[in-house]
Amino acid sequence: xxxxPLSFAVEARDAHxxxxxxxxxxxxxDIETPVYMPVGTQxxxxxxxxxxxVEAGTQIILANTYxxxxxxxxxxxxxxxxxxxxxxxxxxxxxxxxxxQVFSLPKAQVGPDGVTFRYEVDGxxxxxxxxxxxxxxxxxxADIAMVFDECIPxxxxxxRALEALERTTAWEERCKIHxxxxxxxxxxxxxxxxxxxxxxxxxxxxxxxxxxxYAIGGLSVGExxxxxxxxxxxxxxxxxxxxxxxxxxxxxxxxxFEAVERGVDMFDCVIPTRHARGGIxxxxxxxxxxQNARYRRDMYPVDTTCxxxxxxxxxxxxxxxxxxxxxxxxSTLAAIHNLHFFHELMRRMRQAIxxxxxxxxxxxxxxxxxxxxxx
Amino acid sequence: xxxxPLSFAVEARDAHxxxxxxxxxxxxxDIETPVYMPVGTQxxxxxxxxxxxVEAGTQIILANTYxxxxxxxxxxxxxxxxxxxxxxxxxxxxxxxxxxQVFSLPKAQVGPDGVTFRYEVDGxxxxxxxxxxxxxxxxxxADIAMVFDECIPxxxxxxRALEALERTTAWEERCKIHxxxxxxxxxxxxxxxxxxxxxxxxxxxxxxxxxxxYAIGGLSVGExxxxxxxxxxxxxxxxxxxxxxxxxxxxxxxxxFEAVERGVDMFDCVIPTRHARGGIxxxxxxxxxxQNARYRRDMYPVDTTCxxxxxxxxxxxxxxxxxxxxxxxxSTLAAIHNLHFFHELMRRMRQAIxxxxxxxxxxxxxxxxxxxxxx
Numbered sequence: 001x002x003x004x005p006l007s008f009a010v011e012a013r014d015a016h017x018x019x020x021x022x023x024x025x026x027x028x029x030d031i032e033t034p035v036y037m038p039v040g041t042q043x044x045x046x047x048x049x050x051x052x053x054v055e056a057g058t059q060i061i062l063a064n065t066y067x068x069x070x071x072x073x074x075x076x077x078x079x080x081x082x083x084x085x086x087x088x089x090x091x092x093x094x095x096x097x098x099x100x101q102v103f104s105l106p107k108a109q110v111g112p113d114g115v116t117f118r119y120e121v122d123g124x125x126x127x128x129x130x131x132x133x134x135x136x137x138x139x140x141x142a143d144i145a146m147v148f149d150e151c152i153p154x155x156x157x158x159x160r161a162l163e164a165l166e167r168t169t170a171w172e173e174r175c176k177i178h179x180x181x182x183x184x185x186x187x188x189x190x191x192x193x194x195x196x197x198x199x200x201x202x203x204x205x206x207x208x209x210x211x212x213x214y215a216i217g218g219l220s221v222g223e224x225x226x227x228x229x230x231x232x233x234x235x236x237x238x239x240x241x242x243x244x245x246x247x248x249x250x251x252x253x254x255x256x257f258e259a260v261e262r263g264v265d266m267f268d269c270v271i272p273t274r275h276a277r278g279g280i281x282x283x284x285x286x287x288x289x290x291q292n293a294r295y296r297r298d299m300y301p302v303d304t305t306c307x308x309x310x311x312x313x314x315x316x317x318x319x320x321x322x323x324x325x326x327x328x329x330x331s332t333l334a335a336i337h338n339l340h341f342f343h344e345l346m347r348r349m350r351q352a353i354x355x356x357x358x359x360x361x362x363x364x365x366x367x368x369x370x371x372x373x374x375x
Numbered sequence: 376x377x378x379x380p381l382s383f384a385v386e387a388r389d390a391h392x393x394x395x396x397x398x399x400x401x402x403x404x405d406i407e408t409p410v411y412m413p414v415g416t417q418x419x420x421x422x423x424x425x426x427x428x429v430e431a432g433t434q435i436i437l438a439n440t441y442x443x444x445x446x447x448x449x450x451x452x453x454x455x456x457x458x459x460x461x462x463x464x465x466x467x468x469x470x471x472x473x474x475x476q477v478f479s480l481p482k483a484q485v486g487p488d489g490v491t492f493r494y495e496v497d498g499x500x501x502x503x504x505x506x507x508x509x510x511x512x513x514x515x516x517a518d519i520a521m522v523f524d525e526c527i528p529x530x531x532x533x534x535r536a537l538e539a540l541e542r543t544t545a546w547e548e549r550c551k552i553h554x555x556x557x558x559x560x561x562x563x564x565x566x567x568x569x570x571x572x573x574x575x576x577x578x579x580x581x582x583x584x585x586x587x588x589y590a591i592g593g594l595s596v597g598e599x600x601x602x603x604x605x606x607x608x609x610x611x612x613x614x615x616x617x618x619x620x621x622x623x624x625x626x627x628x629x630x631x632f633e634a635v636e637r638g639v640d641m642f643d644c645v646i647p648t649r650h651a652r653g654g655i656x657x658x659x660x661x662x663x664x665x666q667n668a669r670y671r672r673d674m675y676p677v678d679t680t681c682x683x684x685x686x687x688x689x690x691x692x693x694x695x696x697x698x699x700x701x702x703x704x705x706s707t708l709a710a711i712h713n714l715h716f717f718h719e720l721m722r723r724m725r726q727a728i729x730x731x732x733x734x735x736x737x738x739x740x741x742x743x744x745x746x747x748x749x750x
Contacts, residue, residue, distance in 0.1 A: 044697060044704045050688065052424070072671075072696045080674055080690060088688035296447075299455055313425065313463035315455060321447045322419060328703045329419045 005143065006185035006212050008244045008265075014358040018236065018263035021353040024244055026143045027183065028084075028092040031059045033244065033265040034349055036256070036342045037094060038272055042067045043077070043087040046273045047332045048339075050088045056308060056336050057343035060092040060143075062268045065136050066101035070119050070126065074139035082141030094268075095142035097133045097175075097189075100217070100248070103151040110150065112167070130174040138181045146215065147175040149189045154221040161193035169205040176209050185212035187246060193218060194227050196234040203238035213244040216264070220249040225258060232262040239263075253282070253345060253369060257362045260349050272342050276334035279323050282341040286369055288316070290334065295320045308340035309333075380518065381560035381587050383619045383640075389733040393611065393638035396728040399619055401518045402558065403459075403467040406434045408619065408640040409724055411631070411717040412469060413647055417442045418452070418462040421648045422707045423714075425463045430684060431711050432718035435467040435518075437643045440511050441476035445494050445501065449514035457516030469643075470517035472508045472550075472564075475592070475623070478526040485525065487542070505549040513556045521590065522550040524564045529596040536568035544580040551584050560587035562621060568593060569602050571609040578613035588619040591639070595624040603630060607637040614638075628657070628720060628744060632737045635724050647717050651709035654698050657716040661744055663691070665709065670695045683715035684708075 005026065012021040024031040038045055038053065041064045045053050053061065063083055068074060080086035083093055102108055108117040114129025133148035148171050150164040168191045179186045188211035192198030206214065216235055219228050232247070239245050246266035247259045256267060272282075279290045283303040288295070290302070301311035302319065310319075310333040322330030345365075352361035380402065387396040399406040413420055413428065416439045420428050428436065438458055443449060455461035458468055477483055483492040489504025508523035523546050525539040543566045554561050563586035567573030581589065591610055594603050607622070614620050621641035622634045631642060647657075654665045658678040663670070665677070676686035677694065685694075685708040697705030720740075727736035 042696075042700045042702065043693070044700075044702050047703050047707075049427070049684070049704060049707060051684065071700060072692070076672055076692060079672060080692065086690070086693055088693070297451060297454060309424070309426065315461070317447070317451060317455065318418070318461055318463070321417075325417045325419075325446060327417065327419050328422050328706075329424060331703075332422075332424060332707075 004185065004212060005183050008213070008242065010241070012354045014353045015356050016359055017261045019260050019349070019353045019358045020263060020265065021350045022244070022265055024265070026092045026185075028090060028143055029059070031092060032347075032350060034256075034260045034346050035059055035266055036346050037062045037266065037268040038339055038342075039064070039268055039270045040087065040089075041270070042071065043083065046277065046335070047328055048273070048335055050091075052309070052332070052336055053089075053339065054091065056339035057347075058091060058339060059343075060094060061089060062094045062096065063087070063140070063142065064098070064101065065095045065133060065140065066098035066128075068095075068140060069098065069136045071121065074136045078139040078141070084141065092143040094144040095137045095140050095146065096248075097137070097146040097148040098128050099133070099149045100151050102128050114148075130171040131178045134175050134178045138179070138184065141181075142184065144185045144187060144213070145179065145181075146187050147172040147189055147211070149191055149217055151218055152191070152193055154194070154218075154223050156193050158193075158195055158198070161191075161195055161198050165192050165198050165202045168202065169209075172206060173209055176211070187211050187213040187215050189215040189217040189248070190235055190239075191218050192235075194223055194231055196230070199231055199235045200238055203235050207238065207240060211243070213246060213266075214239045215246040215248050217248045219247065220251050220255070220269075225255060228255060229258045229262070232259060232264065236263045254366065256345070257349070257366070260353075261358065261362065272338035273335045276338050277331045279330070279334065281319075281334050282338050284341075284365070284368060286371060290316060290319045290330075291323045292320075302334075302337050303341070306337065306340065306344075308337050310337040310340075379560065379587060380558050383588070383617065385616070387729045389728045390731050391734055392636045394635050394724070394728045394733045395638060395640065396725045397619070397640055399640070401467045401560075403465060403518055404434070406467060407722075407725060409631075409635045409721050410434055410641055411721050412437045412641065412643040413714055413717075414439070414643055414645045415462065415464075416645070417446065418458065421652065421710070422703055423648070423710055425466075427684070427707070427711055428464075428714065429466065431714035432722075433466060433714060434718075435469060436464060437469050437471065438462070438515070438517065439473070439476065440470045440508060440515065441473035441503075443470075443515060444473065444511045446496065449511045453514040453516070459516065467518040469519040470512045470515050470521065471623075472512070472521040472523040473503050474508070474524045475526050477503050489523075505546040506553045509550050509553045513554070513559065516556075517559065519560045519562060519588070520554065520556075521562050522547040522564055522586070524566055524592055526593055527566070527568055529569070529593075529598050531568050533568070533570055533573070536566075536570055536573050540567050540573050540577045543577065544584075547581060548584055551586070562586050562588040562590050564590040564592040564623070565610055565614075566593050567610075569598055569606055571605070574606055574610045575613055578610050582613065582615060586618070588621060588641075589614045590621040590623050592623050594622065595626050595630070595644075600630060600633060604633045604637070607634060607639065611638045629741065631720070632724070632741070635728075636733065636737065647713035648710045651713050652706045654705070654709065656694075656709050657713050659716075659740070659743055661746060665691060665694045665705075666698045667695075677709075677712050678716070681712065681715065681719075683712050685712040685715075
């Protein structure tokens with residue numbers, strides 16, 4: 001691995017849980033784990049400039065293959081010199097495979113070769129396969145590419161989950177064979193729905209293919225925190241100690257603690273930016289809905305203990321004003337704060353792991369956070 | 376003046392025109408003139424953080440009394456410590472008087488005391504007068520406040536313009552009497568429509584009231600460049616040499632040259648940010664409409680000679696992509712560039728005045744700018 005596009009080292013392990021603190025090294029910089037990856041769906045984080053994203057403490061971002069391949073198209077991005085140059089980011093970037101988006105479309109047709117679907121914007125028919133996904137991701141030039149997997153809905157019967165698992169293993173092998181860029185890491189994805197036997201089997205098959213890292217897919221789709229935790233309990237122990245583990249699409253602070261406690265290193269979710277657009281801001285004392293009338297004359301920052309750009313300069317009353325006049329700067333400032341919050345949360349978890357106090361920190365955080373200052 | 380809230384010094388005069396380069400000193404910093412003031416209507420420049428506005432080279436911004444008094448209300452802003460603290464700006468701020476907005480409303484009722492109108496957002500009846508405008512502006516705490524004047528439509532008969540002129544002089548005297556904040560400068564406004572006799576008379580009456588600076592109002596309302604220039608020709612010579620001169624609501628590069636040439640020092644306009652929202656970006660080679668299909672694969676920055684954040688990091692193709700996906704970062708990046716363009720334009724005019732080459736610079740600029748690279 002040290003010779004490859006990525007290396008991963010576990011720096012510390014919590015004595016009482018499976019939580020671990022690590023460093024993921026890429027040619028674009030080191031990433032301290034556990035890490036939260038904000039999502040720049042179409043080559044931009046909504047309402048944020050790259051400078052603002054970096055200033056908020058972001059170490060790596062995610063971009064969506066599905067969206068970028070369709071608009072503006074990966075050949076244009078390749079012509080620009082890749083996704084980093086095109087979108088103005090010098091941070092490491094991970095691209096998903098497009099699978100999750102494609103399988104979310106109502107009329108996707110799945111065959112052994114791949115998936116045919118209609119692009120929601122202009123209705124044209126598009127085909128996506130393991131080979132095509134890898135081809136696109138190599139053109140985009142992300143630091144970490146993801147295999148193309150079959151995503152199933154929740155709930156999903158055992159038989160259907162099994163078929164998808166088998167197809168996923170076959171597809172991931174094709175991804176691995178087709179992947180050529182030596183400067184790009186490739187992560188496998190474990191599927192298997194909510195079934196312990198299938199998760200174990202999928203993990204073993206995927207690990208046997210030998211990827212640079214392992215993602216756990218198909219969760220955070222409505223199954224709830226208990227099932228999420230149960231699936232992690234059976235899946236993570238199947239994954240090698242020396243590779244990074246990535247829980248896709250998670251998430252909320254409560255879920256992050258459960259997953260970090262079970263040994264997951266990487267996360268991505270749209271909520272810091274999406275919730276910002278809705279006026280929801282995260283603090284260590286709970287979430288606030290900034291449009292609420294109670295903040296009309298509130299001259300405190302969103303979080304009095306926060307050091308982000310938004311909290312250094314602006315009051316809740318000013319943010320509320322921006323939402324009322326529908327000024328996008330409101331979403332920008334809330335997103336800056338939310339990104340900072342999630343990065344700071346991961347940093348504190350990491351420190352607790354180093355200090356051997358992860359469980360205590362989790363308890364203390366949740367006690368304050370779930371008290372929910374009335375928003 | 377040196378003891379007051381503002382001082383103004385002319386640093387250089389062009390030998391062949393009335394153009395002048397000066398320094399306007401406020402307690403929040405020195406402003407080099409001629410200067411372009413971007414407009415933050417409701418306590419924010421659209422799509423821009425204060426840090427981005429400053430980084431683009433902005434020296435002073437304008438905020439709208441009408442909008443802020445109605446939402447969130449000047450008492451809230453005063454509670455926050457004033458408009459600077461509330462909106463996160465440490466730059467000097469100028470507030471208009473609300474007159475222009477109020478007289479633009481279809482059902483405004485004008486009497487000798489002031490104007491009654493219905494607030495467009497919630498329909499409530501509001502009264503604005505010289506005294507009330509000053510009261511609001513003192514609560515907002517801008518560095519420079521403007522008198523409350525009567526604005527007339529264009530075209531407007533001589534008799535109507537004369538009546539408005541007389542009312543304006545009376546109102547400005549009431550503003551001057553009512554104004555108490557020693558740390559806030561107050562500018563008078565010359566009216567008189569497009570009539571040379573009225574402009575001269577208004578200028579003399581307003582100058583006799585002795586303000587910290589003098590604005591020329593009621594222009595840039597559809598009269599065209601020739602009439603604008605003619606009005607400046609008769610108005611500016613009536614204004615004292617030792618006070619700053621401000622042409623309200625201008626504007627476009629071509630108009631700025633005409634006005635600077637005639638001795639105007641300060642300008643404000645919404646076009647850098649408003650046009651950015653429409654995808655229009657300004658360059659020294661002309662304006663571009665960034666959504667245009669010709670930029671689809673254009674990997675050059677908006678302006679290859681520009682040093683702004685947008686031009687340092689992003690291509691025309693990327694900006695076009697952001698507009699196509701309706702991502703507000705597109706407006707943000709275009710606004711950053713446009714602000715930088717207008718500030719750089721004023722800086723180059725200033726340098727030309729210092730060098731005694733203003734006319735040559737104007738000719739050279741317009742030759743390139745009006746060639747209009749086909750957008």
